[in-house]
Amino acid sequence: MRKTPPEIPDVILNRLPLYYKHLKKIKNKNIEYISSEELAKHTGFSSSLIRKDLNYFGTFGKKSYGYDVSCLCRQIQLIMGMHISKTLIIIGAGNMGQALAFNSGLNERGYKLKALFDVKVDLIGKSINGSPILSTEELIPFIKKEDIDIAILTVPSEVAQEITDIIIRANIKGIWDFTEIPLKVPDHVFLEEQHINEGLCKLSYKLFQNHPY
Amino acid sequence: MRKTPPEIPDVILNRLPLYYKHLKKIKNKNIEYISSEELAKHTGFSSSLIRKDLNYFGTFGKKSYGYDVSCLCRQIQLIMGMHISKTLIIIGAGNMGQALAFNSGLNERGYKLKALFDVKVDLIGKSINGSPILSTEELIPFIKKEDIDIAILTVPSEVAQEITDIIIRANIKGIWDFTEIPLKVPDHVFLEEQHINEGLCKLSYKLFQNHPY
DNA sequence: TAGATTGTTAATCGATTAACAATC
DNA sequence: TAGATTGTTAATCGATTAACAATC
Known part of the structure; x- marks a missing residue:
């Protein structure tokens, strides 16, 4: 029932x-x-x-x-909604971006990785776990053409908001954010911030819980 | 005050x-x-x-x-306790492990990365962001000798519990766990589980919030 | 002084637990 | 049947909000 x-x-x-x-x-x-x-x-x-x-x-x-x-x-x-197929891109094909491209949890949850994006010329054209690395200049047409649902953001924090504004213009539906900077997005875009270093903070706190600070 | x-x-x-x-x-x-x-x-x-x-x-x-x-x-x-110096190792020098070795949030929070560990022979001996990759066989003596506080766990889920048992024997104080498998640790060890794919689940749910499942 | 904003209390709201009848 | 364990209600607990006196 x-x-x-x-x-x-x-x-x-x-x-x-x-x-x-x-x-x-x-x-x-x-x-x-x-x-x-x-x-x-x-x-x-x-x-x-x-x-x-x-x-x-x-x-x-x-x-x-x-x-x-x-x-x-x-x-x-x-x-x-893990059974529903969703399209995905990774923006920022550095260490973290590439690591996430290999994350088997993506497929398990119904996400199809369509491409990675980067500005670095020596990365563009390569392929990670079967997905191509494209130039960030192609972001807007790609998102529109492939009807991308979710973008993973693994770019340097300095350019995070700039890239976010771009993909919002291309009608991205949701963002999984790995940057250190809090992003501003309109209400209709789903934002999931991965506060990656929160765990480190908590471990530090627990380690010195009763220290005389 | x-x-x-x-x-x-x-x-x-x-x-x-x-x-x-x-x-x-x-x-x-x-x-x-x-x-x-x-x-x-x-x-x-x-x-x-x-x-x-x-x-x-x-x-x-x-x-x-x-x-x-x-x-x-x-x-x-x-x-x-971000101002207090803490020692850190990364176990599993794959994509995720290497990505975290470059995470500037570590230093900012007082963590000093001392080494990475892996079983892959072609990785051992290399250096990532100034820290050496060592063999997992050296884990116990290294943790004891260097008095390591925290271990980041970025190994395949299959070996996660096994490695955990080893580092607990070596008296690790806390674990930041990136695996997909829930770990068992004794009460005196601080465990921070990074449920990395939780964000994906939530985004999926939000995307199809009112879908007729 | 008048305006702004804190620190703090009391009121509200929501989440968790305890308990147990229903039932497999 | 007796034992186990759910589904669900009522009681408790804790967290958030509203409100405002204190004060810079």
């Missing part, structure tokens, strides 16, 4: 990918059913919270058995 | 790096003072929340002026 939720609270939306990550691991161990209590042990969330979260989307569990692992994985995929 | 907080709620700790990111941008524009209202416009948090968050650590604002941008930046650095 499936509900069509009006709007999922952010706090639940943030937990779904984590549930998914753990469920995949459990699935690989060929475990068919898992109780909310077991999943709680894996994820660190309370069993009560997990049951409530999952129930938000419909009734997926079987009383006295727990949840069908495969089925639950598939449900989360459907909720997140 | 500075308070010594007993324990910072996670929800505040998560916002601090975002405040920092925006404050840095504002500082670069040579703006000396900023009101909570202005900062709210930049960050998307409410001015009330920002004042309350900042007040948690002490009274940094000046009534009718706002907050001294440089001072506030420095305060957040101190709170997060």
Whole structure:
């Protein structure tokens, strides 16, 4: 049974990918059913919270058995739209851009990488994991012609806003931003900022939690 | 004036790096003072929340002026322990590992990269951004001898737990994990999981928010 | 002084937990 | 049947907002 939720609270939306990550691991161990209590042990969330979260989307569990692992994985995929095909480009074919071109998570989530873009002449024309590196001058026509949904931004922070303005003019739908600079985008463009160094900050804080600063 | 907080709620700790990111941008524009209202416009948090968050650590604002941008930046650095020197290694010198070796955010946050590690013979002996690539066989003695605080994990998911167990034996203090597999670590080791593909999931969801799944 | 903006309290809102009837 | 575990409600907890006195 499936509900069509009006709007999922952010706090639940943030937990779904984590549930998914753990469920995949459990699935690989060929475990068919898992109780909310077991999943709680894996994820660190309370069993009560997990049951409530999952129930938000419909009734997926079987009383006295727990949840069908495969089925639950598939449900989360459907909720997140992972089964829907999306087009993707990477702007900035440096180390990070190239690393992400090899990220198998892209395909798994329905993203088709169409091209990378860079300004460096010695990169243009090369091919990374089957996708060509093109000149940033071709950005606008390419996005329009190939109807690109999402752009990954791995350019130097100094040019991030400039490039962003360009791709917004070309009607990009969403941006996954890896730069250090907060970007300004209009409301209709979905922006996901990957605050890559947040993890470093938190580790530093934990390491010296009670230091006399 | 500075308070010594007993324990910072996670929800505040998560916002601090975002405040920092925006404050840095504002500082670069040579703006000396900023009101909570202005900062709210930049960050998307409410001015009330920002004042309350900042007040948690002490009274940094000046009534009718706002907050001294440089001072506030420095305060957040101190709170997060960014000024304290920490040693770092990167395990897995593939695309992602090499990309992170060039991440200028490491130094900015007080991390000194001491070495990268890999199993690939053709990588071992090379140097990335001034740091040598060593064999993973040297991991345990290196961590102990150099007293390494943090390890960045950019190895294939299949070997992630195995490597983790090794570095824990060598008394690593914290792990910044870029793999797709949830890791098991003892309570005394600080684990920061970089759920790299979470952003992709959320973008996908937003793109098809009201699709009839 | 008048205006601006903080620091802080009280009120509200939302998220999590505890508990348990329903049921496989 | 007895045991297990869900789905769901009510109670609790914590986080955010609104409001405003203090004060620069």
